[in-house]
Amino acid sequence: MTILEFTLVTFGILLFAIIDYIMFSTDSQRWNWFKKRNRIQKGIIFFSIFLTLVFVNYLTTF
Numbered sequence: 001m002t003i004l005e006f007t008l009v010t011f012g013i014l015l016f017a018i019i020d021y022i023m024f025s026t027d028s029q030r031w032n033w034f035k036k037r038n039r040i041q042k043g044i045i046f047f048s049i050f051l052t053l054v055f056v057n058y059l060t061t062f
Contacts, residue, residue, distance in 0.1 A: 015050045
């Protein structure tokens with residue numbers, strides 16, 4: 001497993017853990033600003049964060 005694959009798997013696990021936490025733990029005060037967003041918007045936000053992290057990782061490896 002290369003470092004890129006390891007990084008992608010790690011970011012994927014973190015991303016899915018955060019999405020799972022936000023979708024199913026709505027009583028957390030930390031995520032109140034998410035209450036106005038629907039599930040698709042939440043997913044888009046985290047997918048864009050994930051793509052940004054992948055892009056930054058790609059730029060720093062070369």
